[in-house]
Amino acid sequence: MIIGKVVGTVICTRKNSSLVGSKFLIVDPMEKMEIDGCDRIVAVDDVGAGIGELVLVATGSAARLGCGDPNSPVDACIVGIVDDPQKIVIVE
Amino acid sequence: MIIGKVVGTVICTRKNSSLVGSKFLIVDPMEKMEIDGCDRIVAVDDVGAGIGELVLVATGSAARLGCGDPNSPVDACIVGIVDDPQKIVIVE
Amino acid sequence: MIIGKVVGTVICTRKNSSLVGSKFLIVDPMEKMEIDGCDRIVAVDDVGAGIGELVLVATGSAARLGCGDPNSPVDACIVGIVDDPQKIVIVE
Amino acid sequence: MIIGKVVGTVICTRKNSSLVGSKFLIVDPMEKMEIDGCDRIVAVDDVGAGIGELVLVATGSAARLGCGDPNSPVDACIVGIVDDPQKIVIVE
Amino acid sequence: MIIGKVVGTVICTRKNSSLVGSKFLIVDPMEKMEIDGCDRIVAVDDVGAGIGELVLVATGSAARLGCGDPNSPVDACIVGIVDDPQKIVIVE
Numbered sequence: 001m002i003i004g005k006v007v008g009t010v011i012c013t014r015k016n017s018s019l020v021g022s023k024f025l026i027v028d029p030m031e032k033m034e035i036d037g038c039d040r041i042v043a044v045d046d047v048g049a050g051i052g053e054l055v056l057v058a059t060g061s062a063a064r065l066g067c068g069d070p071n072s073p074v075d076a077c078i079v080g081i082v083d084d085p086q087k088i089v090i091v092e
Numbered sequence: 093m094i095i096g097k098v099v100g101t102v103i104c105t106r107k108n109s110s111l112v113g114s115k116f117l118i119v120d121p122m123e124k125m126e127i128d129g130c131d132r133i134v135a136v137d138d139v140g141a142g143i144g145e146l147v148l149v150a151t152g153s154a155a156r157l158g159c160g161d162p163n164s165p166v167d168a169c170i171v172g173i174v175d176d177p178q179k180i181v182i183v184e
Numbered sequence: 185m186i187i188g189k190v191v192g193t194v195i196c197t198r199k200n201s202s203l204v205g206s207k208f209l210i211v212d213p214m215e216k217m218e219i220d221g222c223d224r225i226v227a228v229d230d231v232g233a234g235i236g237e238l239v240l241v242a243t244g245s246a247a248r249l250g251c252g253d254p255n256s257p258v259d260a261c262i263v264g265i266v267d268d269p270q271k272i273v274i275v276e
Numbered sequence: 277m278i279i280g281k282v283v284g285t286v287i288c289t290r291k292n293s294s295l296v297g298s299k300f301l302i303v304d305p306m307e308k309m310e311i312d313g314c315d316r317i318v319a320v321d322d323v324g325a326g327i328g329e330l331v332l333v334a335t336g337s338a339a340r341l342g343c344g345d346p347n348s349p350v351d352a353c354i355v356g357i358v359d360d361p362q363k364i365v366i367v368e
Numbered sequence: 369m370i371i372g373k374v375v376g377t378v379i380c381t382r383k384n385s386s387l388v389g390s391k392f393l394i395v396d397p398m399e400k401m402e403i404d405g406c407d408r409i410v411a412v413d414d415v416g417a418g419i420g421e422l423v424l425v426a427t428g429s430a431a432r433l434g435c436g437d438p439n440s441p442v443d444a445c446i447v448g449i450v451d452d453p454q455k456i457v458i459v460e
Contacts, residue, residue: 001300001318001351003286008182010095012148012172014139016158019171024093024148026182032315039124042093042148047290051183056288056300056318058349061153061245061337061429066292066349073138073150073158073171075093079295079349080288090284090302091327100274102187104240104264106231108250111263116185116240118274131216134185134240143275153245153337153429165242165250165263167185192458194371196424196448198415200434203447208369208424210458223400226369226424235459245337245429257414257426257434257447259369277392277410277443279378308407323382332380332392332410334441337429342384342441355387355441356380366376366394367419 001058002033003082006051010042018072025049025078027057043076056080093150094125095174098143102134110164117141117170119149135168148172185242186217187266190235194226202256209233209262211241227260240264277334278309279358282327286318294348301325301354303333319352332356369426370401371450374419378410386440393417393446395425411444424448 008026012019023045041057044067049055055078058066066077082088100118104111115137133149136159141147147170150158158169174180192210196203207229225241228251233239239262242250250261266272284302288295299321317333320343325331331354334342342353358364376394380387391413409425412435417423423446426434434445450456 003318008180010148010180011175013175015148015172016138018157026180030316033317040122041125042095046292056286056291058351060351062340062349062351064154064157064349065294065340065347071157073154073156073169075150075152075154077349080291083287083289088284088286088302089327100272102240102272103267105267107240107264108230110249118272132214133217134187143273156246156249163249165246165248165261167242167244167246192456194424194456195451197451199424199448200414202433210456224398225401226371235457248430248433255433257430257432257445259426259428259430279410306408309409322384332378332383334443336443338432338441338443340441341386341432341439353441356383359379359381364376364378364394 001056001079002029003054003088004029004033004057006049006053006055008051016073018069022067027055027078041076043078044074045078047078047081049078049081054082054085056082093148093171094121095146095180096121096125096149098141098145098147100143108165110161114159119147119170133168135170136166137170139170139173141170141173146174146177148174185240185263186213187238187272188213188217188241190233190237190239192235200257202253206251211239211262225260227262228258229262231262231265233262233265238266238269240266277332277355278305279364280305280309280331280333282325282329282331284327292349294345298343303331303354317352319354320350321354323354323357325354325357330358330361332358369424369447370397371422371456372397372401372425374417374421374423376419384441386437390435395423395446409444411446412442413446415446415449417446417449422450422453424450
């Protein structure tokens with residue numbers, strides 16, 4: 001998983017029927033956590049995240065398990081909200 | 093998922109039998125959304141997208157769920173069309 | 185999927201038993217279509233591609249669906265041959 | 277799999293219900309083993325790893341098999357602890 | 369799949385129970401075949417490869433099919449040994 005910050009939203013009225021009702025958030029991975037060299041991804045929100053929050057994002061097939069519908073064409077899902085960014089302990 | 097712009101099409105007469113009838117569109121990911129450092133991908137279209145439209149693309153195993161045939165050898169699928177590019181709200 | 189050009193072959197006599205009979209081709213992704221920043225991949229051929237042809241390659245779990253044996257340890261498969269490279273329409 | 281060093285932890289009180297009880301560790305891949313050009317990932321710990329230890333991390337769908345719950349939205353899991361970093365033999 | 373050279377080994381006494389008995393080899397992808405921009409990976413060996421040999425490596429979910437245990441948390445597996453590196457024909 002990676003940690004990222006919710007920076008935006010995107011709306012698609014025309015979409016795959018199994019995505020109806022999904023909330024799409026735009027997430028910027030934390031420094032050093034860009035996935036696949038990708039600086040920004042669209043993730044479905046499963047935990048009620050809001051703009052500005054730091055979140056845990058699961059990608060790939062794991063995302064479908066996180067979004068509540070295993071048959072949904074989803075490849076990134078917010079599965080947790082980081083309690084306190086200050087509490088992320090990193091000892092290099 | 094990533095957001096990208098449909099920039100072209102490609103036609104394959106000889107192809108895997110489960111791909112017969114699929115429409116292949118070439119998509120350029122939005123700035124900062126290149127997947128795997130890949131600046132351009134071929135995606136099957138599930139929602140009736142056209143050249144120039146901004147679309148939501150699911151990749152990996154999620155793509156098969158998006159394209160209507162879970163046994164199709166597809167790794168990228170257009171699953172939504174962005175309503176209004178101006179409405180993509182990004183707060184950095 | 186990505187579009188690439190078949191540039192070579194590789195032979196493995198000692199291999200996983202479910203790969204016996206598979207044809208391995210070396211494919212160079214088209215400009216801007218490098219997958220995972222990878223400039224060259226080995227793909228199983230499902231459609232009778234030859235050296236020099238432009239092909240459509242599915243990667244990840246999709247590749248197994250493309251190669252005819254869903255239990256084969258294959259992560260890249262040629263699933264189509266591009267009709268006419270000149271007909272790839274790209275409108276940037 | 278890749279080899280990395282456990283450098284930190286992250287806590288998410290609000291999270292997907294199947295992640296309750298999971299321990300999230302932050303792992304820095306060993307030199308040359310960055311996955312997807314990603315310099316730091318969050319992995320679930322399955323083997324009792326601690327800060328500073330060198331670990332073996334499985335990613336993608338393999339991670340779910342490593343973390344004990346195949347329905348958990350997990351895409352990276354620590355599946356082994358390297359015995360002795362000095363014993364990693366590399367002959368280039 | 370990618371082609372790489374076996375350059376080392378790594379030992380993990382404490383590991384996921386389904387990995388007991390697995391041999392972990394460190395593989396350096398061939399030039400231009402780095403996966404996900406990753407210059408070195410740890411792969412389970414299924415075909416009896418040795419240090420210095422050129423091997424075919426399957427990644428992602430395909431690796432589990434290659435390593436004999438579909439429930440093993442493995443994301444990279446050596447599935448073939450290249451017959452003769454001189455016979456890799458590449459026509460650019």
